[in-house]
Amino acid sequence: MFIMIFLKLAIGFLGLWVITFVIGKKEIGQITPLDFFTAILLSEIVGNTIYDDNVTYLHLIYALFLWMLFSYSIEKLSNHFIQFRRLTEGRAVLLVDKGEINQKLLQACKLDFNQLIVMLREKEIFDFSEVAYVLYETNGKISVIKKPEYEYVRIKDLGLQVKQESPSIPVIEKGQILLDTIRGIKMNEVHIRSMAKEQGFTEIKEIAYAEYNQEENKLVIIKKR
Structure with missing residues (x-):
């Protein structure tokens, strides 16, 4: 019994590690709905088989392999077909256009004004009058373009010559x-x-x-x- 639990845990750990490298690594903030669903289902596959005597480690390997195959296929299809990627990941939504909030799209994204203001504050924007455009990205974050008069001055605007740095x-x-x-x-x-x-x-x-x-x-x- 204890040996079987150990084998299942070891296989589950190694299997999830392999799947992570095969289908790609993403930060938490970049996780799409499909990635979230994948994480939940994988935890169920591993968790529900550890203490079930009727499910052997071979069943666990088979289940992990099948899910890795499904996930890998979906990732490849998403990379090659734009329409399929829109189906699995969704599209960015223009919540603010030229300083005006699109209230219908805001409601469609299950957001309210307060939530939008909080996300703007996280971008260090505390005055809505500074905002020209807001895109609600597929990962649940927002991208903001400020009105020209509120943008930071860039080095090229000052005509200065700078050297491009490279990573250490x-x-x-x-x-x-x-x-x-x-x-x-x-x-x-x-x-x-x-x-x-x-x-x-x-x-x-x-x-x-x-x-x-x-x-x-x-x-x-x-x-x-």
């Missing part, structure tokens, strides 16, 4: 070299060791953490204590 890349952690911490960026171990040596670190084990700064072509190093 973690390359060393706890004395170990990391070559592919960011998917799509591959680091060279020889180059990492060379830069560390130039900064006085002959042994990588002496470094607790290091990031590679692409603009300056050097490491930002935190030494072990």
Whole structure:
């Protein structure tokens, strides 16, 4: 009995992990209604089979595989067919147009004025007169365009020249070299060791953490204590 529960829990954990990577990772704020439904159903599939003696771990594997196949197929169809994506994810709704609230669409989205004002405050907008357009996105958040006179001044508006920054890349952690911490960026171990040596670190084990700064072509190093 206990061995079977352990096997089911282990399979459920690994299965959900695999499904997450197969169908894609999203932040909580990006979850669509389909993703929410998927999460609930997966929890039911795993939860209801753990303590049911009539359901073996093979049944659990089969159920997880089928749901992964369904979810993967829906994701692929959504990516290839716009109409199908609209069906599964919905469409953005224009709640405010040129400063005027569309009350019919607001009600259709099951929102009221107070909820809209709260979401605007979360965008650091405390005066509705500043708003020109509001889009209610499929993930339940809003995107806002302010009226021109209330927009922040941008650097290009001032005619200033700026240099585009690029992300720093973690390359060393706890004395170990990391070559592919960011998917799509591959680091060279020889180059990492060379830069560390130039900064006085002959042994990588002496470094607790290091990031590679692409603009300056050097490491930002935190030494072990």
